[in-house]
Amino acid sequence: MRKQFKNTVMDLASNDPSIVLLMGDISVYLFKEFQELYPERFYNVGICENTLVSMAAGMASQEMTPFVHTIAPFITERSLEQIKLDLSYNKFPANIVTCGASFDYAWDGATHHCMTDLAMLRLLPHMEVLQPGSQTELDTLLRQSYKSGNPTYYRLSDYPHTLDTNIEFGKGSILRDSGAPLTVVTAGPILGNVVEACKDSAVNILYFPTIKPFDYELLAQFSHTDILVVHDAFGLYEAVNEVSGLKTRYHGLQDAYCACYGTLEDIRTTLGLDVGGIREAVQQAGVDFFAR
Numbered sequence: 001m002r003k004q005f006k007n008t009v010m011d012l013a014s015n016d017p018s019i020v021l022l023m024g025d026i027s028v029y030l031f032k033e034f035q036e037l038y039p040e041r042f043y044n045v046g047i048c049e050n051t052l053v054s055m056a057a058g059m060a061s062q063e064m065t066p067f068v069h070t071i072a073p074f075i076t077e078r079s080l081e082q083i084k085l086d087l088s089y090n091k092f093p094a095n096i097v098t099c100g101a102s103f104d105y106a107w108d109g110a111t112h113h114c115m116t117d118l119a120m121l122r123l124l125p126h127m128e129v130l131q132p133g134s135q136t137e138l139d140t141l142l143r144q145s146y147k148s149g150n151p152t153y154y155r156l157s158d159y160p161h162t163l164d165t166n167i168e169f170g171k172g173s174i175l176r177d178s179g180a181p182l183t184v185v186t187a188g189p190i191l192g193n194v195v196e197a198c199k200d201s202a203v204n205i206l207y208f209p210t211i212k213p214f215d216y217e218l219l220a221q222f223s224h225t226d227i228l229v230v231h232d233a234f235g236l237y238e239a240v241n242e243v244s245g246l247k248t249r250y251h252g253l254q255d256a257y258c259a260c261y262g263t264l265e266d267i268r269t270t271l272g273l274d275v276g277g278i279r280e281a282v283q284q285a286g287v288d289f290f291a292r
Contacts, residue, residue, distance in 0.1 A: 001156045002099055004135035006030050008142050009067060013038060016147075020059055022052050024070025026099065049079045056094035057086035065093070065147060071105075072098035072155060076117035087151040088124040094151050101131075101157040101188070102232045103258065103267040110257045118235030121153050122212040128152040129212040129235070130169070131188040134160040137167050137209050144169040155233075159264055161192030165207060172215035176205040182286050183222040185229045187211065187236050190273060194230050197278035201286065203228075214239045219246075228285045232273055251281040 006027075013019040013034065021034060023044045028035075035042040045052050049070060056066040068075065075098055076083070087094055098117070105112035122129045128150050132138040138156065145152055148169075167173055175195070183204040186194045191207055198205060204222060208215060220243060227248040229237040237250045252273065260270050268274045272281065 001132070001135055001138055001158060001160050002027055002030060004138050005069075005097055005142070005154075005156060006034070008139045010034060012143070012146065013041070016065065017041075018063065018065040020064050020066045022056055022059075022066055022068045024049060024052055024068070024075065026070055047074075049075045050082050053079045053082035053094075053096075054086050056096075057082075057090060057092045060087075060092035060094045061090070065095070067095045067097055067146075069097045069099075071100040071112070072114040072117055073100065073112060076114070076120060076153075080120060083121065083127075083151070084124055088126050091126045091149075092151060093147065093149050095146050095154065096152070097154045097156060099156050099158060101155050103264050104158050106264050106267050107261055109261060110259065113258055115233055115253055116235075117153070117155060118211050118233050119238055120235075122235055122239060126150050127212060128210075129155075130210050131155045131233075132160075132167075132209050133157075133188045133191045133207075134162065134165065137165060140167060141169050141209065155188070157189045159189055161189050161195075163192060163195060165191075165209075167207070167209050170210050170213045170215065172206055172208040172210070172218040174204070174218070175207050176203070178202050178204055180204050181225050182282070183225040183227050184282060185219070185227055185236070185240055186231055188232070190230065190232045190268075193268070193273065193275050193278055197275045198282055201279075201282050203282060203286070208236065208239075211235055211239055214242070216243055219243055226285060228282065230273075230278055230281065232268070232271075249285060251278065 059066045231252045
């Protein structure tokens with residue numbers, strides 16, 4: 001997904017001289033061409049996340065269009081105060097684009113796991129929060145929202161899904177409407193596992209790559225059904241439950257740190273976010289509905 005980020009920004013920058021890149025000492029070689037073409041618009045600030053955000057705010061105040069890029073937990077959890085005060089409070093339209101979503105850096109342990117970014121940032125006024133699940137979704141959302149006039153957060157993953165989706169900034173998508181009493185709600189790359197897990201189940205599937213602004217109108221169309229939120233982060237479930245009267249449950253992260261190591265799939269299996277674990281959760285939710 002990072003390669004798509006580079007390709008999209010390169011294309012946008014060729015026609016938009018306001019675009020500036022601020023790198024946190026990651027993906028620097030990937031953007032070598034950008035640096036060569038626009039040396040005055042490229043800054044590798046280093047591992048200085050707070051400074052990255054503050055510089056972006058200053059540039060945005062001068063009508064530049066900054067893109068901050070580094071690892072997700074470091075720029076969100078470490079620099080929340082700067083995002084809150086320098087960007088959100090002032091409504092400066094900078095873009096934060098991260099890598100290392102959820103457990104992409106599974107082998108590096110809890111320091112590199114990122115579970116709370118979506119949940120924290122969606123609470124800040126003026127913030128827009130997006131979790132594209134594929135290269136195509138990233139390209140679409142980036143083009144539609146990078147000059148929205150608000151600070152915008154893009155959560156990238158190195159493990160995107162490969163499904164065809166028809167998405168739009170600020171809108172959810174109905175991937176399946178079976179007229180079923182159970183609706184599965186999800187977002188981001190985990191969609192691939194969700195669709196595979198549900199292929200033999202009579203359920204509806206809703207997909208929300210935009211966490212904020214959230215598409216409450218779409219969700220309301222399924223408010224008469226039970227809602228099962230399947231997600232590998234915090235934030236989506238909380239957004240869903242802002243609609244009163246829903247019957248919801250969550251299948252995803254536990255109230256605990258993930259202390260296991262290995263690959264992304266290893267951790268997903270441990271958490272029940274592999275295809276088998278999601279299938280079991282969907283089937284159990286269906287059993288519980290019909291048992292009422």
